[in-house]
Amino acid sequence: MHTSTEQPHTYRLTIELVPSTCWFSNMRTKFPKRVWDAIRKEVYARYQHRCGICQDGSGRMNCHEIWHYDDETHVQRLDGFIALCDLCHHVKHIGLASILASKGQLDYEAVIHHFMRVNACSREDFERYREQAFQQWSERSAHQDQIVESEKKEGSTQ
Secondary structure (H helix, E strand, O other): OOOOOOOOOOOOOOOOOOOHHHOOOOHHHHOOHHHHHHHHHHHHHHOOOOOOOOOOOOOOEEEEEEEEEEOOOOEEEEEEEEEEEHHHHHHHOHHHHHHHHHOOOOOHHHHHHHHHHHHOOOHHHHHHHHHHHHHHHHHHHOOOOOEEEEOOOOOOOO
16 A cells, blocks of 8 residues: 655655545535634644644644545545645645746745755755656546545544
């Protein structure tokens, strides 16, 4: 079984490209607003309003879903949530970050430099890793039968 956490290099900050078969499907849109607000506020409090990866606490936080992908059965499972700063969140969704940058809405180089700083790696390491992430995304996106599971109870952030 291959999961999204198995990488040739172990990076603190990773790219997590959502398979195209699951685009626009996230917990924020699945829960009523009051429930989602309670979940994200609980997550922010658990992380003491700091990024769960780079520890930055100076800006806006994002409640990021942690998914486990089983590439043999084509099932993805929600494993929890993490508080992320904007830059870490943009790295997680580097494909969307690229689109935003092409529209002049985001400094893509700042996102890349953040990845390199957090992971203490070179630009070449980043480029190689990004290529691997997009290859994995392409393989996962080829399966129209992607099944989404969640064992989370409403309001649970564990």
